[in-house]
Amino acid sequence: SQKIEQNSEALNIQEGKTATLTCNYTNYSPAYLQWYRQDPGRGPVFLLLIRENEKEKRKERLKVTFDTTLKQSLFHITASQPADSATYLCALDPGGSNYKLTFGKGTLLTVNP
Amino acid sequence: GAGVSQSPRYKVAKRGQDVALRCDPISGHVSLFWYQQALGQGPEFLTYFQNEAQLDKSGLPSDRFFAERPEGSVSTLKIQRTQQEDSAVYLCASSLYEGSEQFFGPGTRLTVL
Numbered sequence: 001s002q003k004i005e006q007n008s009e010a011l012n013i014q015e016g017k018t019a020t021l022t023c024n025y026t027n028y029s030p031a032y033l034q035w036y037r038q039d040p041g042r043g044p045v046f047l048l049l050i051r052e053n054e055k056e057k058r059k060e061r062l063k064v065t066f067d068t069t070l071k072q073s074l075f076h077i078t079a080s081q082p083a084d085s086a087t088y089l090c091a092l093d094p095g096g097s098n099y100k101l102t103f104g105k106g107t108l109l110t111v112n113p
Numbered sequence: 114g115a116g117v118s119q120s121p122r123y124k125v126a127k128r129g130q131d132v133a134l135r136c137d138p139i140s141g142h143v144s145l146f147w148y149q150q151a152l153g154q155g156p157e158f159l160t161y162f163q164n165e166a167q168l169d170k171s172g173l174p175s176d177r178f179f180a181e182r183p184e185g186s187v188s189t190l191k192i193q194r195t196q197q198e199d200s201a202v203y204l205c206a207s208s209l210y211e212g213s214e215q216f217f218g219p220g221t222r223l224t225v226l
Contacts, residue, residue: 009153043117043204043217044156089155098212099144100169103155 003027006090006104013080014112021075021107023090030092033066033073038087038106047088048075080111115139117218119205125224126195134190134221138207145188146215147180148204156204162188163211174199195225 007022023033032051036044050057050066050073057064063076077084087106094102118137126132138145144163148156149172159178161169164185173180177195182188192199202222206215 004155042219043206045217046214049214091155097169099146099161099208100158101156101215102158105153105155 004090004092004102004104006088006107008107009105010108010110012110012112015080015082017080019077019080019084019109019111021088021090021109023073023075023104025071025092028071028092028094029068030094031096032093033064034091034101035062035064035073035075036089036091036103038089044089044103077109080109082111082113085110117205117207117216119203119218119221121221122219123222123224125226127226128197129194131191131193132195132223134192134203134223136188136190136205136207136218138186138188138205139209139216140186141209142207142216143185143210144208144213144215145182146206146208147188147190148206149174150202150204150220152201159190159203192223195223197225199223200225 003026005024013019034049035047038044048064050064061078065074087108089103089106091101091103120135146161147159150156159172160180162182177193179191202220204220206217208215
């Protein structure tokens with residue numbers, strides 16, 4: 001069966017460190033993968049999209065990598081801040097529909113001051 | 114400059130009642146999506162509209178779920194004869210066109226007693 005797994009349900013780190021979140025998938029060959037942030041009581045907010053022909057993408061303190069051989073994406077937040085505390089979701093479009101996203105369960109990141 | 118809005122934000126229903134959840138997408142957005150998010154899970158796709166046309170309803174859990182977008186703007190998700198397993202957050206998202214970034218609303222938290 002098709003699955004998306006995010007490495008852990010919760011990750012705690014110290015302020016200033018780099019947070020690394022993992023998203024693994026099986027039985028897909030997605031053309032792209034997306035990362036979202038979700039705060040309690042709110043809908044997800046789009047952060048980054050990385051395409052299958054891109055190895056790495058950056059946006060300010062965020063960096064995403066995409067390894068289609070390993071079927072894995074890594075999401076990094078450098079110089080983390082308490083305001084980065086949230087749930088981070090990865091999502092992909094398994095069927096190539098160009099609209100139908102499948103999400104992972106998410107990883108709750110807590111950055112301690 | 115409003116984003117996607119949803120109403121009500123919270124809904125409590127007795128088992129067997131019908132409910133209607135409203136979504137106001139960003140003005141001009143062609144695509145509209147409904148997702149269901151259970152506690153501790155990522156959003157799950159329910160249905161997709163392009164303007165007033167419902168192009169994909171493959172994620173609707175049963176025929177008790179019905180969605181419409183009659184004028185290609187506001188959308189309503191209706192759940193008939195609610196069951197306890199329908200308790201979840203229902204998220205609406207819109208995008209300018211198919212395949213572009215999805216903007217999510219805050220969700221409606223439905224609790225069925």
